[in-house]
Amino acid sequence: MAGAARRVYAERLSAEAMDNFVEAFRGYRLDEVLGAWKPFADVVQNSVERSCKRIGIQFKPEDAQRIYDEIPTWGPHPDVPAGLAKVAKEIPLVILSNSMKNLIMSNVEKLGAPFHTVITAEEVGTYKPLMKGFEYMLDTLGCGPEDITHVSSSFRYDLMPAYDLGIKSKVWVNRGHEPANPFYEYTEIKDIGGLAAAVGLEPVLKRA
Structure with missing residues (x-):
């Protein structure tokens, strides 16, 4: 934006x-x-x-x-398609978007990975960071906060309400537009290329 x-x-x-x-x-x-x-x-x-x-x-x-x-017209960050594709082989991917039905699918198609579910703010009737969308997502998936990993580059829209809802597994993609805030108990990655390791699908590479 x-x-x-x-x-x-x-x-x-x-x-x-x-x-x-x-x-x-x-x-x-x-x-x-x-x-x-x-x-x-x-x-x-x-x-x-x-x-x-x-x-x-x-x-x-x-x-x-x-x-x-x-x-x-927007496409993903360059790191996203390959990073998501690795995870999608083992873990169903879900989008909870502050978007409209007539906007989101053209963006989803550019992500280059299959998605189990795509949920929009229009469908829910509220936008993030309000919690209703997160609750709707959990109800739709038939699971609880303990069953998912929430991934976002935004504290204000995503990781803060995810924390408040009891989602323990959270990944912050540090794209440089918000400062770190360890209070919210997340795993930090620099881009989606690191997501597979963050969710345990690849070994974590440590610096020598």
């Missing part, structure tokens, strides 16, 4: 203003998903509008639409 915002506003904002916009946009997106469910297009538009107001530039609905329209 930050990259899309930078592309849309590249010719209108200075470097400092752009950084301020992206940070505001990040915070407002979180704030927008904490209330009653609404379409993700509204989440994006409201967040862009509030960000524009905060830094003092004109809001144009078409700018928010451009950001939203990018979502189905």
